[in-house]
Amino acid sequence: MADKSAAAELSAGEHLLPPLAVDLGIMARLGTKADGVEIVTLHKPAGMLGVPDEIPVALRRGEQPGISSVAQLFAEYRQHPQKKAGTANAQTFESFCTLANRHKTDDSVIFANMDWRKPSLTAIIDYHQNQPGGLADNGRHRIHYAFPLSEEWQKWLEMDGQPMKQQDFAWFLEDRILEVSSPEVADLAYEQQFGTKIALASQLVELSRGLNVRVDSVVKNAVTLQTGEASIQFEEAHTDAAGQPLKVPGLFILNIAPFFMGDKVRIPVRLRYRLVGGKIMWFYNIYRPDLVITETVRASLFEAKRETELPAYEGSPEMTA
Numbered sequence: 001m002a003d004k005s006a007a008a009e010l011s012a013g014e015h016l017l018p019p020l021a022v023d024l025g026i027m028a029r030l031g032t033k034a035d036g037v038e039i040v041t042l043h044k045p046a047g048m049l050g051v052p053d054e055i056p057v058a059l060r061r062g063e064q065p066g067i068s069s070v071a072q073l074f075a076e077y078r079q080h081p082q083k084k085a086g087t088a089n090a091q092t093f094e095s096f097c098t099l100a101n102r103h104k105t106d107d108s109v110i111f112a113n114m115d116w117r118k119p120s121l122t123a124i125i126d127y128h129q130n131q132p133g134g135l136a137d138n139g140r141h142r143i144h145y146a147f148p149l150s151e152e153w154q155k156w157l158e159m160d161g162q163p164m165k166q167q168d169f170a171w172f173l174e175d176r177i178l179e180v181s182s183p184e185v186a187d188l189a190y191e192q193q194f195g196t197k198i199a200l201a202s203q204l205v206e207l208s209r210g211l212n213v214r215v216d217s218v219v220k221n222a223v224t225l226q227t228g229e230a231s232i233q234f235e236e237a238h239t240d241a242a243g244q245p246l247k248v249p250g251l252f253i254l255n256i257a258p259f260f261m262g263d264k265v266r267i268p269v270r271l272r273y274r275l276v277g278g279k280i281m282w283f284y285n286i287y288r289p290d291l292v293i294t295e296t297v298r299a300s301l302f303e304a305k306r307e308t309e310l311p312a313y314e315g316s317p318e319m320t321a
Contacts, residue, residue, distance in 0.1 A: 084141040096145035097307040110312040116293035148260040169282035181255035196250030
């Protein structure tokens with residue numbers, strides 16, 4: 001009876017112990033068996049660049065405890081992209097500047113591709129930080145403007161240096177005669193540079209429609225060499241139907257816009273002809289078309305820099321991964 005009474009008293013005493021007297025080892029074992037997930041914050045180590053100062057992670061408890069990212073969990077419910085990305089293609093220079101102003105940051109820049117056959121402007125909105133040792137950025141948000149070549153300029157480039165029969169040349173000029181300009185005072189320097197006259201638009205049409213060329217070959221010089229062989233030089237004279245010396249202007253001036261909806265520029269073009277099988281063949285050579293395009297693109301780059309207040313460079317941006 002005494003033993004049972006002592007056991008009862010001991011049992012009652014255990015229930016009367018204060019909470020702090022509970023064995024800590026038992027609590028630890030119970031904690032490892034607890035299930036659940038808690039969101040905790042991790043702070044970045046000192047000196048680590050390009051990452052947030054702190055990130056939320058999921059702390060898992062239970063039989064297989066661990067830490068996992070919560071970003072993927074929230075990404076499924078994302079309503080907006082994390083960063084701006086992609087390339088907007090502007091069809092006009094004005095739209096290019098307007099879009100650049102809409103999205104630009106303190107670090108945005110403009111690059112110009114100066115290739116005269118496919119020039120373009122590209123604004124990199126998320127460019128690298130503009131300071132020595134600055135942080136890198138993605139460079140994936142871009143605005144692109146490919147200078148659209150005008151239909152007129154493409155036609156003149158297409159036939160540049162191509163021989164044309166008299167009738168074909170006449171048809172070509174009749175379709176494009178409004179793009180030929182009479183010489184101005186500033187154009188007279190080309191006459192001195194090339195040593196020839198600049199043709200009027202009316203002269204070009206007249207030449208292409210009804211030019212008759214007569215070729216007279218005369219002996220210019222005959223020399224008997226010591227070996228007994230003869231060296232004969234012929235001089236070929238081109239005259240018109242009346243027998244007068246043929247005068248064909250060697251230049252004409254184009255006044256066209258190389259780019260669609262762009263400003264017009266004055267471009268010298270050399271005019272040439274040849275006699276092939278007794279028939280006249282016409283062709284022309286645009287003088288340094290690369291200079292015309294390069295100067296126009298450089299002027300547009302300067303204007304874009306002024307309109308957007310962004311730094312501008314001639315070249316290509318870094319490739320993105």
